[in-house]
């Protein structure tokens with residue numbers, strides 16, 4: 001049974017349930033199945049080996065679902081960082097309007113790229129102070145996770 005909350009209205013979904021981005025798991029089959037059930041399915045950008053592969057995966061997901069689905073883009077603090085700008089361009093080019101973000105403070109650069117394209121940005125973190133900092137920095141939705149959440153443990157956005 002569909003019902004309305006602020007989240008269902010912001011994300012255009014029937015039930016206030018959002019699938020977490022999962023690297024290595026967030027393929028089109030999963031995201032489309034979740035979205036077809038009336039929730040928000042999420043592809044994981046870095047599951048794809050290149051921005052071009054991500055563009056193809058977005059198209060594959062769209063062929064499986066005409067419901068809204070989102071992307072997860074996580075900024076891992078690593079020396080050999082992927083080209084997050086190119087992944088962001090693939091997301092914009094694919095017409096994605098919801099991008100769950102997580103990770104290091106550099107995630108703000110991604111928000112700045114996405115927001116002018118009308119993208120709604122949930123930010124996933126594990127501490128209230130990081131949530132407040134992210135809110136001040138302009139993200140649209142906060143997802144608070146337990147500190148056991150893989151890939152997002154530890155310091156996210158430094159408090160201003």
Ligand SMILES: Cc1cc2nc3c(=O)[nH]c(=O)nc-3n(C[C@H](O)[C@H](O)[C@H](O)COP(=O)(O)O)c2cc1C
Pocket residue numbers: 019020021022023024025044072074101102124145146149150151152
């Ligand atoms: C296999 C696996 C891969 C994950 N990869 C990511 C990721 O790349 N980026 C991210 O933001 N969260 C990632 N997560 C975290 C989940 O999206 C979610 O936030 C976390 O599992 C907490 O939700 P839960 O308590 O329902 O498991 C991953 C989780 C799992 C289990």
